[in-house]
Amino acid sequence: MPTSAPLLVMRDIEKRFQGVHALAKASLEVQPAEIMALVGQNGAGKSTLIKVLTGAYGRDAGSIDFSGRPIAFASPQEAQRGGISTIYQEINLVPFRSVTENIFLGRERRRFGLLDWSRMNAEAADLLRRFDIAIDVRRPLMDYSTAIQQMVAIARAVSFKAQLVIMDEPTSSLDEREVEVLFDVMRRLRAEGVAVVFITHRLDELYQVCDRVTVMRDGRTIATRPMAEVDKLHLIAAMLGRDVEAVRGHATGFTAAAGPAGDEVLSAEGLRIGRRVRDSRLDVRAGQIVGLAGLLGSGRTETARAIFGADPPDAGSIRLMGKAITPREPADAIAMGVGYCSEDRKADGIVPDMSVRENLTLAILPRLVAMGVVDEGRQRAIVEKFMKRLAIKASGPEQKIRELSGGNQQKVLLARWLCADPKLLILDEPTRGIDVGAKAEIQSLIRELADQGLGVLMISSELEEIVEGADRVFVLSDGRTVADLPHAQASARAIMAAMAHEDAAATGEVARG
Amino acid sequence: MADAPSLTRGRAGPDVAAFFRRYAALAALIVLLAFNFAVTPHFVSLQTLNVNLTQVATIVIVSVGMTLVIATGGIDLSVGSLMAIAGALAPLIFLSPFGVAHPALGDLLAFVLPVAVVGLLGAFNGWFITRFQVQPIVGTLVMFIAGRGIGQVLTNGNLQVFHNPTFQFIGLGRVLGVPFQVIVMLVIVGLAAWTVRRTLFGRHILAVGGNERAARLAGVPVARVKRWVYAISGLCAGLAGLVVVSINSSSDANLVGLGMELDAIAAVAVGGTPFTGGQASVIGTLIGALLIQLLRYTLLANGVPDAAALVVKGVIIAGAVWSQQRGRTA
C-alpha cells in the first residue's frame, strides 16, 4: 500500500458500557483511496468502533486523527459535515419519498423561496450517473431494489463531499448481481480518491474488492494485513480466535453424550426459503445435540424458523416425530412437541412487562387450564420447579422479566419450552450476550436434557459450542448444507474449512443455472 | 447494554415515587373524596352516591371492553355507535306486534338480541382488522360512521318513547336500594378483572399486546384473541346502550352513546392502562372513570360551570398520561 499519510488513524480506543469493556485497545488505520475491510464476529466491537468514530458514542480513551487533524465528532451529522459518511445495514432513508428527496432532504435547492425540483432532479440524476445508475429519480425510493436504495444512500453520502465512506454490512440483503454493482461503485469511489471502510460477514466478498483487512475480536484489533496475504482459513481462524492447527482444551460447559441417539425427531430436506436458503437439510434424533454452523447470513435462522412454522418454506419437506408435516404456524409445531428459542430474545422471546411466572408458562398455558381458568397452583409449582432447576436468579416468580439479566431471561425462555416437555428443542444462539458463568450453566443443562432423551438443534456462531457440544454438525454456507460431520470429525478446522467452501458452492449454483 | 441487568430496581423495597405514580389516580380519588366531605354541602348522602354511580355506570361498562382492546395494543372507536344500535333495537323488539303479544318472550329477546347483534358487529371489527391488517383506528372508524347510520335507519331517526318496567329494570331498578346498573357495572368490572388475571384468555390478551411476535412464537392464537376482544367490547357497548335507553325511557339513535368512545378512552388513560398494550388495569379503569365523574360532580356542586369541568378534564387526562409515562420510563 502507498506510504502516504493515512487518512484516518484511530489509536488505542477504549469504550466501556457500565464498566464492561466493549472496546479495549482498538485501532484502525485507513489510507486515502483504499478499501479497508473490517471483520470480526458478533460482539467483536466493529459497530462500536464505527459509532465512536462517527460520534454516535463518546470514547473513554484513545485518539482519532482524520486528515491529519485530531477530531471528536458530537454526532453522525457532524461527522458527515466533517467528511465521514456512514451507510447503515438497514437503509436509513425514507422509502415513501422520491430518490431526489432522499438525496436532498435537509439541504434542498430553492428558487424564489420555493423548491427547485427541476434543478434537484437534474443534480440527483447527475450524481447517480457517476455510478452508472440511470433511474427515474422522481419515483419513490421503495420502487427500487435494495441494491439501488443502497446506491442512493451512498450517493447521498458522497454528495456531502465525503472523504471516507463507512459501509456497515451493505450486502446483507443483496443478491449476487446486486453485490457486483455495489462493488463497482466502491471501486469507482476509490478511483475518485474516496476511502471506504467495508464491514461484512461474507468473507468471499472481501477478496473481490478490499485492499486490506482489519480483524477485530473481543473489542481489540487483532491484525491488519493486505488482503492478498491472508487466506480465508486463516482469516476465519483469526476472527474466531482459534489456531488453525492446534485445538485448545475444553472451553465450554458441554460434556460427551451419555448414550447412543434414539429415534429420529426431525428430518428436513431440500428446504428453500426466500433468497437466503436454497437447499438446506438436516436431521435430529432423540438424545442428540445437533449443531448447525455457518457464518452470519448463511441461512441458519431461516431454516430454524421454517421448521418451527414461523416462516413456512417455499419448497422442501419436513418430518417431525416421523410424520411428514410442514407446520404453517408455530402452534402447529408446538402441538407436535417442538420448542424454539429465538436468537433475538427481546423482539421474539420475552413479553417484557409480564412476570417471570407468566413468561415461563406462556407456551404451556393451555395445558394448565380448566374451564378457561388457569390453575395457579399447578402453574406456581411448575415455575418453582424450573426456577430452582435452572437456578434462575430473580426476586421471585412475580418479578417482571425485563428486569432480569440476559442470562436469566434466557433461562426463563428455555424453561418456557422445557416445562412443555418437548421432544425437539431448537436453540438459536442460546448463549449469545450471556456472561461466562451463566453460559457454562446453560451449556451443561442442554447436555443434561439431551441425555434425558431430548433432541436438540443448536445454532451457534461460537465454534467451541459446536465443536464440544454437538454430537453431529451440519454446516450451512450460502443457504446450502455443505457438510454433515459426526462429532469425531467435527473439528474446528473441518468446520471452518466447510464454511470457507463458499466458492465451490457458488460454482455449483452457476452450473445448475 | 441492551440486556443491562437491573436487578436492583425490582428488588429495592417499596419505591415511594413509583408507588405514588402507580396509584396516582386512586390517591387523587381519595383526595377528592376528602375534599368533598369537607367542603361540598350534602355530599355525605346515599343520594349523592347513587347519582354519581348511576351516571358513571355506562361509561365504566364500555370502558371495561375498551381496556381489553387497548391491552392488545388496539383501540375501538365504534362503541358509541354500537350503543346506538343496541338502544334502537331493544324498543323495536318489545314494541313490535310480537313483543306486545308475548311480553315475557319479547322482553327477554329485547335484552338478548341487541347485545348479541352488537357483539357480532364487534367481532366484525376484529375480523376486519386482523384479516386486512388494518390499523384499529381506521378499522373501527368504519363502524363508528356506519353504526350510527344503521341505528338511525332502523328507527328512521325517530325518537322511540316507551314505558316497560320489566325491560327498564336494567336502568331504573334497584336491588336493596342499589341501582341495578351499578350492580351490572360491578359484576362486569369484577368479571373482567378476574378474566385478565386468572384465565387463559386474559393472559393471552396481555401477551399479544406485550409482544405480538413473541406471543405467536409461543403458540398464542393472535388473530383469534384480537377478534374476541373487539367482540367483547361490542357486547359491553350493547349492554351500556340498553342501560342508557332504559334510564331515558326513550331511544334516540342520534344521541345514544354520542362521544362515548372518547369518554371511555379517557377513563382507560386516566386509569393507567398504557396505549402501547400489554397491560390492563380494569380496576384502574373503574377508578379513572370514577375520578373523572367525581371531579365533574365536585366542580358542579361547588358552582363551577360544566364547561369549565371539561377543560379540567382535558388537563387531568394529559397530566395523568404524562405522569404515568414518566413513571414507566424513569
Add this chain to the structure above:
Amino acid sequence: MSLESAVPAGPARPGAIAWAAQQRVLIALAALIAFGALRYDHFLGAYNVLSVLRYNSMFALTSLGMAFVIMTAGIDLSVGTTAACASVVSALLSSYGLVPGLLGGLGVGVAVGAINGFMVTRMRILPFIATLAGMLMASGTGLLLAHNQSVSVSYDTAFIWLGQGDVLGFPVPAWIALAAYVYGSVVLNFTSFGRYVLAVGGGEDASRLMGLPVDRVVFWTYVQSGVFAGLAGVILAAQFGAGQPAEGVGWELFSIAAVVVGGTLLTGGVGSVATTLAGVLLLGLIFNVLNFENGLGWISLSAYWQSVVRGVFLMAVVMAGSGAARRALRTA
C-alpha cells in the same frame, strides 16, 4: 456493469400502486359527478353546486389540517371543538368588524394547536391522547365563553360576508377553502417544511439521522391544523349567523375518514392535498346524491343511509388500499 439490469422493472412498483390508489379517488369523484349530472336534472345546477361547496368548505379546511398531521403519523382529534370554540370567539368579536372576528377565530386555532404540539413534542404524549385532551379544553372554553348558548353574530359589520358573501358568483367560504388547498399544495410540494412533514412521517429515525428538525416540524403541523380548524369555525359562525359552542362533534372523525379516503396513509409518510379535497367532496356528495335519488321518487331512502354508505365506502377504500400498503411495506 450497468445498473439498469439490477432494477426489477415491471409490475412490482408499490409506489405506483399507492399512486394509483390516489388516482382511484379522483376517478371515483369524477364518476360520481358524472353519474349525478347524467341522472339528475339540477345536479350541476348553480344552486346545488354552490350549496355543496358552501357547506363542505368547513370540512375541507379541517381535513386539510388533519391531512398534514396524519402525514407525520400523528392525529388531531381537536379540530371539531376547536372550530366550535373559534366560532364563538369570532362571533363575540364580530361586532368590531371582519378582521377582529377573523383574527379571533384564528387565534383560538393557534392556541389549541400550540398546546397540542407542546403535549406531543415536549411531553411526549401520544397524539391520540394529547389531542383528546386538547379537544376537551377547546370544547370547554367555547362553552364557557358562550355560556352554553349560541352567540349571535353582529350583522352591523362585514363579518357575515365571510360565510354568506359571494365573489365572482362563488361563495366566499369556497374561495377560502380553495385558497387553503392551493396554499397546502404549494407548502407540501414546494417547501422544505412540506417535504419534512412527509419525511418525518415516513421514517422518524431516518429523519433524525439526516438532521431534520423533527420536533419543530411536528409542532407546526399541529399549529397549522389548529389554524385551519379556527378558520372553519369563523366560517361556521358567519354562515349560520351564530357562534355555536356545541357544534363540531364528530368532525374530527369525519375529517380522518376524508383524509383516509383521499389516499393518505394513517401510518404517515404518504399523502396528497388534492386527493384529500377529493375525499371530502366524495363523502359530501354521497349525501347529496342520496337526496337527489329520493327526489326522483323511485326509492325512498332516509337521509340516515348516508352514514351507512359512507362507512361502507370507507371500508371499501381501506380494503383496496390495505393490499397496496402491505405490498409496499414488504418490499421496503
